[in-house]
Amino acid sequence: MKTYHIQNAPFIVPTTDGKLIEEHFGNATDGNTAISIAKMIAPAGWSEPFQTPKFDEFTYIIKGKKQFIIDNEVLVLEAGQSIKIEKNTRVQYSNPFTVACEYIAICTPAFSMDLVNREDE
Template identity: 75%
Template sequence: MSKKFNIQKSPFVVPTTDGKVIEEHWGLATDGNDQISIAHMIAPPGWSEPFQSPEFDEYTYIIRGKKQFIIEEEIVVLEAGQSIKIEKGARIQYSNPFDAECEYIAICKPAFSMGRVHREEE
């Protein structure tokens, strides 16, 4: 009889050049799952990404610190214990313009991929 569960003990650490830590626990890079991705992230103070319009819904849960979202030109700031769902196709920018690290969990459905994120040129 095969097990009906899998424990992730070695998430895929995504190489970055901006100081952000990305550990994908489930998704394309770890188990080839195209339907969902779950990642643990730490964004350093002053971090930001270009605007993007992803082909996936993204759920974010803040563990500690604060994270800024610009969603369709509206600025939203989430703090520890808060979460958000951003619908696919929304134009969004993620950043941490604050003085402390922001630790959070991101869940993308379908799974995150560079081909689905559609980042704008800076």
């Protein structure tokens, strides 16, 4: 029995906003509810509504920039920077810039639409 698993076929999460989400491990890929790991590409001009997730989210920026509004504070992270946002924190994610933002998102427990608590758009 193998004690490792190489992910060669991440689950491509269907979206309607142009964002590419490749879940490598998590609810959709392997049923893991403890952690999810996904590679994301947010196109220029992309944004999500405010949300108050019931999971911690770690984000590592690979390319481009990503904007975060946390407790009415606007933060912009660039390639090479990372952030941890504690669960039950109201946050809004966006890419109001002119180039796509590529990043890794890790959620504990794993990302689930039942846990994200997005506000009405």
